[in-house]
Amino acid sequence: MPRRNDIKKILMIGSGPIIIGQACEFDYSGSQACKALREEGYFTILVNSNPATIMTDPDMADVTYIEPLTAEVLEEIIKKERPDAILPTLGGQTGLNLAYFLMKEGILKKYGVESIGASVEAISRAEDRLLFKKAMQEIGVDVPKSGIATSVEEGMRIGLKIGFPLILRPAYCLGGLGGATAYNKVELERFLQKGLAASPVHQILVEQSVLGWKEIEFEVMRDSVDNVIMITSMENVDPMGVHTGDSIVVAPAQTLTTQEYTDFVNLCKKIIRKVGVTGGGVNIQFAQNPGNGRIVIIEVNPRLSRSSALASKATGFPIARVATKLAVGLTLPEVINQITGRTASFFEPTVDYCVFKICRFTFEKFPQAQRVLNTSMKAVGEAMSIGRNFKEALQKGIRSIEISRFGFGCDGKDKITDEMLDKPSNSLLQLIKDKIRIPNDERLFFIRYALKVGLSVEQIHNLSKIDPWFIDNMKQLVELEKKIKGFRNNQPEKAIELPLELLKEAKKNGFSDRQLAYLLNTREDDVRCFRKRHNIKAVYKLVDTCAGETDAQKPYFYSTYETQDEARVSKNKKVIILGGGPNRIGQGIEFDYCCCHAAYALKEEGIESVMINCNPETVSTDYDTSDRLYFEPLTLEDVLNIIDLEKPAGVIVQFGGQTPLNLAIPLRDAGVNILGTSADNIDIAEDRQRFKDLLHKLNLLQSDNGTAFTFAEAKAVAKKIGYPVLVRPSYVLGGRAMEIVYDASTLERFITEAASVSGEHPILIDKFLEDAIEVDVDMIGDGTTFVIGGIMEHIEEAGVHSGDSAMVLPTHTLSAGVLNKIRVATYKLARELNVKGVMNVQYAVKDNEVYVLEVNPRASRTIPFISKAIGVPLAKLATKVLLGKKLKDLGFTREIIPKHVSVKESVFPFNRFPGVDIILGPEMKSTGEVMGVDKDFGRAYIKSQLAAGQKIPTKGNVFISVRDKDKRAIVLIAKKIKELGFHIYATSGTAVALEKNGVAVKVLSKITEGRPNILDLMKDRKVSLVINTPSGRIPRQDEVKIRSQVILYNIPYTTTISGAQATVSGIAELIKKDLQVKSLQEYHREIRKAKKD
């Protein structure tokens, strides 16, 4: 049926900041949706608080709002824009929940807005546990025994009736947040409390555990005339008990018979019909008893999801695009499959390869967190790999997740060496068994150890419940590894003696040159040369949706070792863009945004773009972002293979974050042309000593510093420059293992930690500038013209990682003199490093002096934020500069200082890691960011807080507890709080300081002193804001408890004085007047107008 003509304007809600459970897959789906809607000629209105997304680029929608995703803001936008319809299914759980709220509250009805894609009934049937269970039972679909509880007592009653173990699933929560497995009464009570608090509707499902069953997923689509198709099946390698977002997943399912598959398909059709989705896709999760085939349904997501992004990338079928077209009334037979270019979307994709998804965790960032996986998702990102068999895909997958591993072990990085495994001690055997029995992020490697010490497939299956088929495949790798090792050289210089047949077999099973080099005791490069000499090269096969049946027009590629190459290398001029790999803390969507812009810029310049990336969540791995996409790991070997084939004019490394930057020097050494800032100048910026010399030469200030390889050296350096010092390894991302150290004993511990992170690189030691203000500058240069994109002032004081700090643009407290010094320093650095492309500089300002902290000759996290704030696509311009264009010709020669204020705030995953202390420091911990824009700082800041999910109060009680050195600064803030009509509670020390200055407070006992204390107050929901600054590295028990409770009850909190100041000034604005909304396009028009005037 043709598209609907009765609707003209469509509103889309994005998913907000990147958080665990909701990553950039919704930028991918939202961007595809925007494109699809505009292709059909609809006027599109987009709301999202996340500036780092492609979807919020001003040319993606007709009107774009970067505003907090709250019901109030949405109503304002609806009032202003008057859309005819809302598309709620593309913005993840956040977008769906918000749209659902607007429906339930009658706001959509009030303004005559229709929900397309999924009706309010469909959403409730899938999301409301009770309705869902009833609906499933009506169509005869088995569900685990369960009951719905709205109180702890009710939950206990239901749970005891069903029997342990029990799974708890809070309603309307994403990524299994608040979910848990309870094995006994005590746990049940505790988890019920937590889960009920986590659920926005205070509802929780208490469910029979199907722990250890197979977890099978399907992606299903349905149109308005009831055509239904399956996109793919997926099988979780980790059985039930591990959140699917944390599981290793393969597509298609590997161990289902035809009959089982058909039964699942039949169930899927019944379910999507019953739920009532009439134009879009759903994700359906099942559990299957591996002993008798019994199937129960676990859950249905009536929207685009992380799994649908994976299914889309795994098969080539653009689910988001098609779902959008279905939502506006088109049917599947009418929508063209753009991958084949010649067939209809009404068909079921089929594959002739194995897809492997593996997750990226960041437990190293949260050392206090338990390193185990369960039903609450903990992964921050994922990578997808493709192989012609499971083993190849598995090894490529491990290479892809950026954990410095090069396959399934035997890469020289195994924690447990072959020698230890030869004669394993009892404790080692026990450790191996435990690590297999209890799901964790290292389980794969421990399965390898287990196979090496001789545990059988069956034993490993019994411990892990992982299907024996997968374990046996891993065993095959271990056997192959042993065969290869049989040809090990005594001396590295000796020629490789590996038989070619075995080498081929190894490559077909995914072994990297690096692994082979380790096994053969030679160098990676020697293996590569040997391989190429004997013509054992990677060939590229297609992701074409149809297993080769149709000659696809727009496929993408993966490498394998087969007989024929199907790559479609053209003779045109082309440039390779290296993507950022899996999302992780420190490297997120911002870099993918930049890579996409690089591809767009190449297109505009008429140069072919070739993208290499392995992150299935991203826009950069969309089939139509670049001219050719290689779905490959970002290791030297994999990248060089593509370069050998494509022979690009150059390679762009500066947009994908640290991952590609780390490849810059090896690529240069391999003779590859790196576009932009030279690899040598990149090295100057990264190498501390060379950098120090540079600053010295340019007469720029740096806090005292030194480098060290050992503790003794470090101690000497620290003594010389004086404590506190900041220690960090060079060449790492996101402040990994970075710490502020106050004395020698803590220094020793951190040196050990940092050394294991950095490997052969030295440890950097800097004098820590206490109470300084940090500043981030992003600039762009073409070798002759250098222009600052933006100067951003951090709201948190120095010592908080720039990726975690809230920032404001333009700066709001720095004097003209300081700003001038910053500008001068930036231009000096840029000129000296001959910056071509983008560069980021971080400064600390103390006593009107400007110290250079670091220089990053690459795109920084803030590029998209600035681009949106000033209305200039910096990454796109930078790409054009890399291609030889001049900024003058591109029309960007002067720094833009907008009249409006933009605040970037970070979003943290603390609620996923119970027991982890919530303090910000030099190690980055945030997963995502939001942007608040308004005419002044207070409003912009408060918008950023609202967008970050804080429930900013306008009345109630504020709890204040600050360390001694903040006691002076807190007085003014407390006075302001009183003026705004709040009551203040404080602990004794803080109370004394406040009362001395005439601020009346109620004194609360410290937790150790007795009750009632702050914890009781929070439990009773009597505190609406917490200001609590930390008192040192080893936090006092009280503080940890307070901050954990804050997360549990979702109470707004701030851990810095500057944060408190900003919050209070924002609250003042909130009290004064309701927030106004304004589109990005309007802001940009004003900038252009100001420029003209």
Next chain:
Amino acid sequence: MKAVLMLEDGTSFNGEGFGSEKEVIGEVILNTAVVGYQEMMTDPANAGKILVPTYPLIGNYGISPKFNESSRCWISGLAIKEKSRMYSNWQAKSGLDAFVKEQGVAGINGVDTRTLAVHLRNNGEMFGIISTSNRGSKELLSKIEAFRKSQARDFIKKISVDKPTLIGSKKAKYKIAGLDLGITNSIIRQLEILGIVLNLLPYNTKPDEIMKIKPHGLIISSGPEEDVSLEEVAENTKSLIGRLPILGICTGHQVLASALGAKLQKMKLGHRGVNYPVAQPGSYKAEITTQNHGYVVEKNSLSKIKDVAMTGYHLNDKTVEEMESKKFKLLGVQYYPVSPGFNEVNGVFKKFIKLLN
């Protein structure tokens, strides 16, 4: 044991032999379904073929006798990318290896099936030979050539029941005659669910004999295409048209069309898989179907036949997938009306039942 799969155009693929060690020659066909190797191997329609599943990992869930589509394997050869060395499924009774050996099928493992599939797509389905004999390519090619010349495809005689066979309860409401050209168990199971008694007849049963048993309707089953016996079946069918409701499935559908006077044509690449879209003319409604055929009913010739309409076509290549005659109570489906799962039956059978009244 090294093995080779050589195509009649001289393209060859290396691999490792498994199963029966004999040398086999047959038409090389693809199947794009991810699951279903056992069903494909035991589908009589594939008799004599060298089967190439495009999905690379085969044998993962083992073999269970209950999934056989007929009494045995009918393919002559099986070419796959990777044979699973172990199987894992609660229903599995044995592995692919043992099954292939027991059934006398010549297998070749480790084949670059993707390249083979693309080759067949570009050059059309053709004959091939699987050999472990170390013969030179010339010799292999001349063997294929000799086979091609001599071969009259004659499988149906072997496949079809040799005497009428009653399946189901005699008390059933409907009695249906089935001409067995290679009927599959999954079709039989659906008729059982519907409570139909099926009188499965030898392919060459004469029309009068069919009418003698007074069936409510007739099903002409799927089976091998291009078989020498098909002409006789079509000839017999002619005189049955109009006398009782007839459902033709796949090859049976082609037989029915031929009997009506329509022509058949060979496709460059057959439809073999589980994801084929069949649309209804003048509607946005479509179905995903399972297919296994290399011939289609030629559309123009069908359109010239009075009182018969094309009621379904392949959404992409627009070939005939379904025909119907209200007047003669005929129904023909080029696809396999497989069960949608559990104890349910395909809509085609429900439609056929309606014709019986």
